[in-house]
Amino acid sequence: xxxxxxxxxxxxxxxxxxxxxxxxxxxxxxxxxxxxxxxxxxxxxxxxxxxxxxxxxxxxxxxxxxxxxxxxxxxxxxxxxxxxxxxxxxxxxxxxxxxxxxxxxxxxxxxxxxxxxxxxxxxxxxxxxxxxxxxxxxxxxxxxxxxxxxxxxxxxxxxxxxxxxxxxxxxxxxxxxxxxxxxxxxxxxxxxxxxxxxx
Numbered sequence: 001x002x003x004x005x006x007x008x009x010x011x012x013x014x015x016x017x018x019x020x021x022x023x024x025x026x027x028x029x030x031x032x033x034x035x036x037x038x039x040x041x042x043x044x045x046x047x048x049x050x051x052x053x054x055x056x057x058x059x060x061x062x063x064x065x066x067x068x069x070x071x072x073x074x075x076x077x078x079x080x081x082x083x084x085x086x087x088x089x090x091x092x093x094x095x096x097x098x099x100x101x102x103x104x105x106x107x108x109x110x111x112x113x114x115x116x117x118x119x120x121x122x123x124x125x126x127x128x129x130x131x132x133x134x135x136x137x138x139x140x141x142x143x144x145x146x147x148x149x150x151x152x153x154x155x156x157x158x159x160x161x162x163x164x165x166x167x168x169x170x171x172x173x174x175x176x177x178x179x180x181x182x183x184x185x186x187x188x189x190x191x192x193x194x195x196x197x198x199x
Contacts, residue, residue: 028079030068035061036156036195043090045188054092054101056085064199075119082116100175104167104184106139113138120149134163136190138170156197163190 041056061083068079087107092098105113114137121131129148136143149161167174167186174184 028068028070030066032064032066032199033196034064034199036197039192039194039196041085041190041192041194043188043190046185048183048185052092052097052101054090054098057089057091060086060089074123075121077119078117080116082114085113085115087111087113103175104172106172110139114142118144132161136163136165139172141170143169156195158193158195160193162192164188165190 035058037058039058041058043054043056045052067081069081070077070079087102087105088111090098090101092101102108114135116135116137118133118135120133124130129150132147132149134145134147136145143165145163145165147161147163149159152158152160165188167184167188174186176183
């Protein structure tokens with residue numbers, strides 16, 4: 001089970017976006033959110049012959065989560081807002097590919113992916129997206145990304161986006177199959193669609 005204090009940074013975006021545009025105070029604020037069971041988070045990739053998809057088991061995240069943040073004029077800065085995702089909670093569709101996935105992520109030595117939300121921008125881009133700055137740690141290597149996200153109101157807030165990654169940035173070596181003829185592309189994506197309610 002994911003501990004209450006370690007929740008996915010992405011899950012926290014919607015809980016504050018509902019009200020922040022009119023707020024100017026700079027004090028630290030707190031909120032508590034819950035995640036709907038029909039949310040999803042998955043990692044998608046491809047090889048030179050096919051594609052693969054590894055779905056995170058969202059049922060492992062069930063408790064209400066407290067977050068803290070500071071609301072500035074043009075951005076929201078989050079304090080220690082993170083989630084630890086156990087690698088073993090991803091299902092890629094079969095034992096063999098699950099084994100390869102965990103070998104890729106060095107699960108024996110580094111069993112978790114950590115996502116940490118740093119801030120979100122209030123400025124809407126021409127595309128209609130706003131952006132979130134997220135730190136991700138894989139195999140004990142941290143990288144920061146600016147990710148476009150969309151927010152929709154549907155029985156709470158739905159936060160969606162795609163975070164492209166290059167596994168070479170984390171010094172990962174993908175396993176090969178059939179005498180090296182099947183190779184994994186270094187480009188992968190973390191896709192998410194998260195339905196959030198304040199508790």
